[in-house]
Amino acid sequence: MSAAVATVGTTSLWDRIRTYSPPPRFLPLIVTIALFAGMFGAGSVRYENFGDPQVFLSLMINNAHLIVLAVGMTFVILTGGIDLSVGSVVAMSTMILAKTLQSGWSLPAAILAVLVIATLLGTVMGLLIHYFDIQPFIATLAGLFLARGVAYLISIESIPITNETFMKWAYEPLTLWSTYWIRWSVVVALVTVAVAAYVLAFTRFGRTVYAIGGNESSAMLMGLRVAVVKVGVYAVSGFCAGLGGLLFALNTPSGNSLHAVGMELDAIAAAVIGGILLSGGRGYVVGALVGVLVLGVIQTFITFDGTLTSWWTRIAIGVLLLVFVVIQRLMTRRQP
Amino acid sequence: MTDTLTPPPAAPAPERPEPTRPGVVSRFVGSTLLWPILALLLLLVVNVVATPSFLNVRIQDGHLYGNVIDIARNSAPVLLVALGMTLIIATRGIDLSVGAIAAIAGAVACTRLVGAADEGAVTTAIMACTWALAVCVLLGLWNGFLVSVLGIQPIIATLVLMVAGRGLAMLVTDGQITTVHNETFSDLATGYVLGLPIASLIAVGMVVAAAVLTRRTALGMLIEAVGINPEASRLAGVRARTIIWTVYVFGAFCAGLAGLIIAANTNSVNANSLGLWIELDAILAVVIGGTALTGGKFSLAGTLVGALFITTLARTIPNVGIPSEANYLFKAVVVVAVCLLQSPRARAALRVRRPAVSKGNPV
Numbered sequence: 001m002s003a004a005v006a007t008v009g010t011t012s013l014w015d016r017i018r019t020y021s022p023p024p025r026f027l028p029l030i031v032t033i034a035l036f037a038g039m040f041g042a043g044s045v046r047y048e049n050f051g052d053p054q055v056f057l058s059l060m061i062n063n064a065h066l067i068v069l070a071v072g073m074t075f076v077i078l079t080g081g082i083d084l085s086v087g088s089v090v091a092m093s094t095m096i097l098a099k100t101l102q103s104g105w106s107l108p109a110a111i112l113a114v115l116v117i118a119t120l121l122g123t124v125m126g127l128l129i130h131y132f133d134i135q136p137f138i139a140t141l142a143g144l145f146l147a148r149g150v151a152y153l154i155s156i157e158s159i160p161i162t163n164e165t166f167m168k169w170a171y172e173p174l175t176l177w178s179t180y181w182i183r184w185s186v187v188v189a190l191v192t193v194a195v196a197a198y199v200l201a202f203t204r205f206g207r208t209v210y211a212i213g214g215n216e217s218s219a220m221l222m223g224l225r226v227a228v229v230k231v232g233v234y235a236v237s238g239f240c241a242g243l244g245g246l247l248f249a250l251n252t253p254s255g256n257s258l259h260a261v262g263m264e265l266d267a268i269a270a271a272v273i274g275g276i277l278l279s280g281g282r283g284y285v286v287g288a289l290v291g292v293l294v295l296g297v298i299q300t301f302i303t304f305d306g307t308l309t310s311w312w313t314r315i316a317i318g319v320l321l322l323v324f325v326v327i328q329r330l331m332t333r334r335q336p
Numbered sequence: 337m338t339d340t341l342t343p344p345p346a347a348p349a350p351e352r353p354e355p356t357r358p359g360v361v362s363r364f365v366g367s368t369l370l371w372p373i374l375a376l377l378l379l380l381v382v383n384v385v386a387t388p389s390f391l392n393v394r395i396q397d398g399h400l401y402g403n404v405i406d407i408a409r410n411s412a413p414v415l416l417v418a419l420g421m422t423l424i425i426a427t428r429g430i431d432l433s434v435g436a437i438a439a440i441a442g443a444v445a446c447t448r449l450v451g452a453a454d455e456g457a458v459t460t461a462i463m464a465c466t467w468a469l470a471v472c473v474l475l476g477l478w479n480g481f482l483v484s485v486l487g488i489q490p491i492i493a494t495l496v497l498m499v500a501g502r503g504l505a506m507l508v509t510d511g512q513i514t515t516v517h518n519e520t521f522s523d524l525a526t527g528y529v530l531g532l533p534i535a536s537l538i539a540v541g542m543v544v545a546a547a548v549l550t551r552r553t554a555l556g557m558l559i560e561a562v563g564i565n566p567e568a569s570r571l572a573g574v575r576a577r578t579i580i581w582t583v584y585v586f587g588a589f590c591a592g593l594a595g596l597i598i599a600a601n602t603n604s605v606n607a608n609s610l611g612l613w614i615e616l617d618a619i620l621a622v623v624i625g626g627t628a629l630t631g632g633k634f635s636l637a638g639t640l641v642g643a644l645f646i647t648t649l650a651r652t653i654p655n656v657g658i659p660s661e662a663n664y665l666f667k668a669v670v671v672v673a674v675c676l677l678q679s680p681r682a683r684a685a686l687r688v689r690r691p692a693v694s695k696g697n698p699v
Contacts, residue, residue, distance in 0.1 A: 132675070133680070142667075145665070145667040145671065146664070152664060153662060156661060272495075278491065315500045318496050318497065319500065321492075322482075
């Protein structure tokens with residue numbers, strides 16, 4: 001894999017690379033990693049300081065919440081579903097956290113409340129989807145409206161978060177080496193990715209997720225616990241959205257019902273760019289992580305350039321999405 | 337009270353589905369259209385209980401004025417978008433990019449108006465709208481190309497434009513909130529013909545045209561055939577590709593019209609907020625109207641009722657004294673309720689619960 005990324009060298013190396021074919025299932029992931037490396041490399045060449053490791057670390061810090069969201073989205077998409085509610089759940093979570101802290105709850109209680117409510121919402125959507133045959137798109141659309149509505153009901157105005165422990169988590173830098181540092185949010189995000197990768201690869205739950213995405217009827221006939229897993233992925237996505245909301249609040253310490261409008265699109269885009277097929281059954285959670293990083297690099301590019309305006313970010317993400325969707329389409333067409 | 341007409345109010349609201357009825361009623365009478373209409377009537381009753389004068393319509397300055405007329409006028413953009421969405425969903429597709437397309441239409445029209453030599457002229461307005469709609473048709477062609485030629489899942493194919501579209505609209509307006517001054521253009525949203533708002537005349541006109549086209553010709557059946565099974569319909573001699581392409585172009589065109597009306601309503605365009613989430617409202621309207629996302633059948637009359645329902649709901653909530661922010665909560669409840677009512681599984685829930693497996697995922 002690393003050999004495929006470093007595409008420079010002699011003809012013999014080229015021959016080896018040409019004849020080497022990684023398992024097709026890793027191909028989308030490799031393409032995405034190559035793209036990320038390429039973009040980061042191009043940025044380092046073009047702009048001063050772009051290659052600084054801290055730029056990469058900041059990328060992680062700024063997108064920690066999105067990484068967690070994309071992990072939850074990966075579970076759902078792998079079963080062939082979709083979760084449109086995550087952006088609204090992030091807003092609702094920041095709102096619940098801010099409101100409960102404001103009314104004097106202890107921090108652990110507030111965090112627990114956020115995670116429980118978000119997971120419950122996800123579970124309810126999963127129940128609707130599995131037991132009442134409501135399409136995931138519509139059920140999670142209802143979740144989107146519901147979560148945003150709850151956020152608005154709590155307060156229309158922004159509520160600041162002033163809890164001291166929370167602010168300490170938010171701003172305390174974790175020094176990695178010399179002057180390079182990250183924040184706690186990155187640690188949480190990476191742990192989430194690791195746990196998710198483990199669950200998907202090595203547990204019965206994870207294998208059932210892939211089986212449902214491959215063919216739900218077959219999974220059912222094989223005697224897999226389709227109902228539990230199908231409801232479970234939405235619960236996981238809800239939990240991740242709640243956790244994402246907490247991380248979002250670490251970056252922007254306030255509860256606001258207008259937070260994270262359209263963030264579900266970023267999460268879906270990250271998953272798609274990360275090589276997770278929307279039809280389900282194929283993809284890796286690491287892909288979602290790299291997908292988020294690619295989105296982050298685009299943003300960094302535009303910040304560094306200075307002459308490009310912010311809306312170019314949207315256009316660039318759209319173009320990237322297009323390229324990846326077309327590549328995926330061509331690849332799935334080749335494999336029957 | 338002499339100028340308060342009590343009989344006409346009944347006429348505009350409940351009989352609105354009338355135009356599309358002849359072809360549709362025989363097919364969709366019964367559960368699919370019954371529930372949405374009952375829900376709409378229920379909302380109207382709630383309004384009348386809260387404000388007894390809710391249904392009153394006055395004549396003022398030669399126009400009809402009143403809540404019902406307002407609802408009809410405000411529902412025009414959602415209705416237009418939902419109309420296109422209905423046909424797209426009937427082919428088992430979905431178009432997420434309509435909000436972005438509406439924003440682009442508004443952006444193009446407003447920048448053309450501002451850039452024109454004579455900003456207030458009638459021809460300027462017509463030219464600006466034509467340009468905007470032409471761009472929308474192009475965008476529809478693009479969506480249709482991705483879906484029908486490249487065979488990309490509709491949800492992801494249109495996601496591309498949904499993500500990039502607002503960026504494009506910002507590019508057109510240069511990130512500014514463009515304000516325009518053109519009587520003809522703002523008449524699109526606030527003008528009246530024969531006492532009726534132009535916006536709703538356009539929207540209902542489009543619905544009637546679509547209904548005649550799909551139900552009086554074979555087109556509607558072909559669209560449904562493609563939705564049931566694209567491959568089988570192709571083998572049966574239906575030009576599935578052309579039909580899918582056409583509905584996306586039509587959807588984009590309708591979204592463009594909606595964008596023009598929204599922009600005309602405020603005489604300005606804000607590329608970030610114009611038509612934000614209108615795709616979700618439109619999908620909601622379609623679902624309320626009884627068109628399943630699995631494709632294969634559609635009800636234009638149902639969509640009309642659905643769009644009216646959503647607008648009436650937005651009007652009802654402040655009217656009965658609930659803060660308007662609760663609108664989202666009610667929408668969520670409505671989505672779930674409608675889906676449960678239409679779900680055969682929920683109806684059969686009292687019987688043996690046997691987990692049937694749905695075939696694949698349409699969206």
